[in-house]
Amino acid sequence: MKNMYDHRFQSVEEIQQEFEKGGYICSKEIATCLYIAFNLQKPMMVEGPAGVGKTEMAKTTAEILGVPLVRLQCYEGLDESKALYEWKYGKQLLYTQLLKEKLNDFMGDAETMEESMAVLHSKEDLFFSEDFLEPRPLFRALKEKAGCVLLIDEVDKSDHEFEAFLLEILSEFQVSIPEIGTLSTDIKPFVFLTSNNNREMSDALKRRCLHLNVPYPDPDLERRILNSRVPELRGNLQQNLVDFIHKIREMDLKKSPSISETIDWARVLVLLHAEELDKEFVQTTLNTVLKFEDDIEAVNEQLDGLLESVHSAA
Amino acid sequence: MQAVLEDFLKAVRSHDITVSSAESIEAGHTFELIGFENREILKYALSATLAKNLEERESFSKCFDGFFSFESFKERTEHAEEEKQIAQELAEYQGDSELVKMMLAKDQVALSNKMKQAAREVGITDIWFFTQKGIYSQKIMKEMGSAQIGEEIAALSGGTCPTAAAQANQLRQVRKALQGEVQNFVEQQLAIYGANTNKRLREEFLTNARLSNVERRDFHRMHEIVRKMAKRLSDTYSKKRKQTQRGQLDFRKTMRKNVAYDGVPFETFWRTKNVDKPKIVAICDVSGSVSDYSRFLLLFLYSLKDVLSRIDSFAFSGSLVEVNTIFDDYAVEQAIEVALKEGGGSSTDYGQTFMDLKRDRLENANNLLNIDNKTSVIILGDARNNYGDPRTDILKLVFQRAKRVIWLNPEPVISWNTGDSEMDKYRPYCHLVSECSTIKQLNNMIDGLLKVSFG
Numbered sequence: 001m002k003n004m005y006d007h008r009f010q011s012v013e014e015i016q017q018e019f020e021k022g023g024y025i026c027s028k029e030i031a032t033c034l035y036i037a038f039n040l041q042k043p044m045m046v047e048g049p050a051g052v053g054k055t056e057m058a059k060t061t062a063e064i065l066g067v068p069l070v071r072l073q074c075y076e077g078l079d080e081s082k083a084l085y086e087w088k089y090g091k092q093l094l095y096t097q098l099l100k101e102k103l104n105d106f107m108g109d110a111e112t113m114e115e116s117m118a119v120l121h122s123k124e125d126l127f128f129s130e131d132f133l134e135p136r137p138l139f140r141a142l143k144e145k146a147g148c149v150l151l152i153d154e155v156d157k158s159d160h161e162f163e164a165f166l167l168e169i170l171s172e173f174q175v176s177i178p179e180i181g182t183l184s185t186d187i188k189p190f191v192f193l194t195s196n197n198n199r200e201m202s203d204a205l206k207r208r209c210l211h212l213n214v215p216y217p218d219p220d221l222e223r224r225i226l227n228s229r230v231p232e233l234r235g236n237l238q239q240n241l242v243d244f245i246h247k248i249r250e251m252d253l254k255k256s257p258s259i260s261e262t263i264d265w266a267r268v269l270v271l272l273h274a275e276e277l278d279k280e281f282v283q284t285t286l287n288t289v290l291k292f293e294d295d296i297e298a299v300n301e302q303l304d305g306l307l308e309s310v311h312s313a314a
Numbered sequence: 315m316q317a318v319l320e321d322f323l324k325a326v327r328s329h330d331i332t333v334s335s336a337e338s339i340e341a342g343h344t345f346e347l348i349g350f351e352n353r354e355i356l357k358y359a360l361s362a363t364l365a366k367n368l369e370e371r372e373s374f375s376k377c378f379d380g381f382f383s384f385e386s387f388k389e390r391t392e393h394a395e396e397e398k399q400i401a402q403e404l405a406e407y408q409g410d411s412e413l414v415k416m417m418l419a420k421d422q423v424a425l426s427n428k429m430k431q432a433a434r435e436v437g438i439t440d441i442w443f444f445t446q447k448g449i450y451s452q453k454i455m456k457e458m459g460s461a462q463i464g465e466e467i468a469a470l471s472g473g474t475c476p477t478a479a480a481q482a483n484q485l486r487q488v489r490k491a492l493q494g495e496v497q498n499f500v501e502q503q504l505a506i507y508g509a510n511t512n513k514r515l516r517e518e519f520l521t522n523a524r525l526s527n528v529e530r531r532d533f534h535r536m537h538e539i540v541r542k543m544a545k546r547l548s549d550t551y552s553k554k555r556k557q558t559q560r561g562q563l564d565f566r567k568t569m570r571k572n573v574a575y576d577g578v579p580f581e582t583f584w585r586t587k588n589v590d591k592p593k594i595v596a597i598c599d600v601s602g603s604v605s606d607y608s609r610f611l612l613l614f615l616y617s618l619k620d621v622l623s624r625i626d627s628f629a630f631s632g633s634l635v636e637v638n639t640i641f642d643d644y645a646v647e648q649a650i651e652v653a654l655k656e657g658g659g660s661s662t663d664y665g666q667t668f669m670d671l672k673r674d675r676l677e678n679a680n681n682l683l684n685i686d687n688k689t690s691v692i693i694l695g696d697a698r699n700n701y702g703d704p705r706t707d708i709l710k711l712v713f714q715r716a717k718r719v720i721w722l723n724p725e726p727v728i729s730w731n732t733g734d735s736e737m738d739k740y741r742p743y744c745h746l747v748s749e750c751s752t753i754k755q756l757n758n759m760i761d762g763l764l765k766v767s768f769g
Contacts, residue, residue, distance in 0.1 A: 037362075093576060203366075
């Protein structure tokens with residue numbers, strides 16, 4: 001049987017190379033964390049501002065390992081029936097309705113109450129079999145024979161109850177379904193949990209995970225990311241763009257632009273055949289980078305100074 | 315390797331990072347996997363296993379750099395050649411004991427190893443206080459065999475031979491250098507293992523000290539403590555909660571969801587009630603009589619701003635001044651100075667203050683700000699009214715309208731009602747009157763307040 005852990009990463013450098021081939025440029029820190037998480041088969045908690053590529057990391061991992069990515073998006077009110085499994089009540093109901101006619105044949109020669117009960121008991125499990133089970137992400141992850149990458153996105157949005165439930169899954173990788181039995185897996189999924197630090201996670205959950213903090217990248221790394229994602233954008237313009245973004249990040253903004261915004265903006269530049277980063281162009285396209293009106297205004301006010309320093313640096 | 319890891323974990327713990335035994339095992343696996351070859355990667359790897367948030371990552375980084383960087387016996391290499399020459403000139407005395415041989419041969423690596431081994435023998439990792447430096451240095455020297463050097467020196471200087479005397483002198487010098495190295499080493503170890511002992515003791519002291527006894531120079535530390543407390547409160551209470559009202563079926567939602575099942579209510583939904591965050595009006599006395607306290611009370615109010623988005627803060631001495639905007643606009647230290655300046659200055663007048671409160675928060679045109687049955691009112695003050703009219707009638711009005719009125723008095727209970735203190739007149743119109751003179755008491759108070767609000 002194929003096992004995703006057959007794919008061995010020999011070293012941290014190898015991870016860096018493989019991920020680069022997959023279009024994900026990772027720093028040494030990220031690669032190290034991936035390396036130990038994979039080899040020790042531990043869940044990995046990835047923290048950082050929105051848009052620095054936390055989710056992308058999981059996707060790329062799945063691609064490289066050649067296993068499916070199972071994603072569970074957390075939100076307030078998420079519970080077991082949405083995360084693990086649910087019975088298909090409708091189908092059960094429909095089947096019982098359809099089978100009503102057949103009921104007499106079933107019962108056939110059962111005369112007494114006891115006998116009919118015994119007959120019913122022998123059939124009961126039919127309705128609580130996997131045919132009537134609606135698998136949800138966690139269930140699917142445990143069912144993957146060759147292993148999978150399980151992405152539990154924005155775990156900080158979930159409730160405390162769900163966090164407690166996750167603990168059980170993450171340590172045992174098995175769940176018990178009262179009607180069917182225990183479902184477990186030999187091959188642990190490679191688990192990523194992402195968090196935007198909306199709230200502090202419980203110590204118990206933290207203890208079970210490796211921790212990785214993904215900050216905004218330094219200019220060099222960001223340029224490499226742009227090279228890989230928007231290869232059409234080259235040279236001076238790319239340099240200016242990255243410098244400009246870094247200047248904005250130093251400002252006190254509601255939401256600083258992250259990598260995904262940089263990439264978007266680079267694509268806009270390419271699309272509009274921009275030759276250079278001039279004032280008019282920045283003013284008209286700033287809304288791809290900044291998402292709040294206040295932020296856009298704040299940057300617009302200082303636009304001349306920002307552009308000047310960017311151009312003089314280049 | 316096991317030993318190194320153990321020592322390292324000890325060092326990590328002393329840097330205020332909790333490491334459970336499960337995590338130690340994890341760290342062991344990581345060590346095995348990564349090895350010592352690449353320090354940078356090892357650092358990232360261990361950081362991922364051991365540090366759990368940004369703060370811890372920073373202290374971890376400091377701890378790691380400190381632990382894996384002692385560079386003893388190295389500085390002297392520049393002079394080594396020179397010294398070697400002198401040593402050769404001084405007849406070929408090789409020494410008897412192993413230690414002396416090492417010292418004379420300037421075998422840095424061996425000496426360094428021997429020192430570390432000796433340090434391990436005497437249990438250097440238990441070092442906590444700077445006062446222990448001397449004793450540990452001595453112990454290490456002894457363990458390394460300083461006694462033998464002494465004997466050799468004595469033997470050499472015993473005779474009259476000038477070469478022997480010179481050799482003895484040389485030995486003395488080398489011993490002195492060794493002593494310096496050991497002291498240096500112990501100092502480093504103290505920095506690693508005792509890093510936070512002093513800080514912790516100080517924090518514990520400050521938490522329990524009467525606010526009036528806390529000195530200005532501790533303000534920064536105090537801020538740190540208060541921030542931590544406020545953070546903890548915020549972690550516990552900041553999430554909006556819903557409370558299920560048991561037994562009340564949300565009929566509409568249940569029907570809507572169960573249409574698919576032919577109207578058979580498989581999935582039931584119960585009515586829920588949003589539990590609001592508590593609305594708090596805090597009034598802080600900043601007059602001369604409590605000026606020692608007010609600085610810290612304002613600090614606490616400032617920190618609470620993050621926990622309770624709906625805290626409505628006032629400062630007063632002669633009259634009431636709203637400080638919400640000040641808190642919003644300035645950084646903490648500045649905000650407190652401004653609040654003290656705006657609010658303070660005149661002699662305490664509770665009567666005027668309550669009249670202002672009535673105007674601003676009981677008969678306000680903007681209804682939302684008014685004190686209503688969801689509001690908790692906290693008054694921080696000593697109730698010393700300079701024999702003026704206490705205006706208890708207004709406090710009574712507040713008492714009738716608010717959910718709770720809490721009076722926190724920084725003076726010890728014994729001095730209440732002495733002199734111009736009006737505590738007894740105000741007491742009937744408060745749900746709770748309590749002494750509150752340390753940060754810990756203040757914290758417990760607020761904790762209780764939030765608990766009741768959510769409970």
